[in-house]
Amino acid sequence: MAEPSLPPRTRMTPARRAVVDAVAAYDGSFTVVQIFDVARSAHPGLGLATTYRTIELLRRSGVVHPLAAAGRAAYVRCRPDHHHHLVCVTCGGVEETDLCAAPSDAELKRRHGFRAQAHELDIYGVCRRCA
Secondary structure, eight states, X not given: OOOOOOXXXXXXXXXXXHHHHXXXXXXXXXXXXXXXXXXXXXXXXOOXXXXXXXXXXXXXXXXXXXXXXXXXXXXXXXXXXXXXXXXXXXXXXXEEEOOOOSOOHHHHHHHHOOOOXXXXXXXXXXXXXXX
16 A cells, blocks of 8 residues: 555645654554554654644545444545445454445436435445454
8 A cells, every 4th residue: 555645735744744654554444542642652742633633634635534433433544546445343454345336327327317426335344354
């Protein structure tokens, strides 16, 4: 997976670099507080608000994706192409999949007169390691 980056023309401060590096090193889903704890070891002056703002910048640039998992605000690193997520509710692991069950644009237009711009799909269940 490519190195996470901030949107164009966004200044990479030492605090933001610590957050970006922590996201790059994290495997699976993570919370902002988990990233904060890891990044603070590299940048002791890092604030939690800066961590939240940096994660939001990464979300807007498509580098991380929010997961609506079991009442905790979690995120996962993403590749930029079309894919979906298989999220294990036992271990919190996340696997990307190219499988897509979304109806085609033509089908949406024919049945509903709707022109889709994008879609997201996260499937929650138990992974093969936890099954």
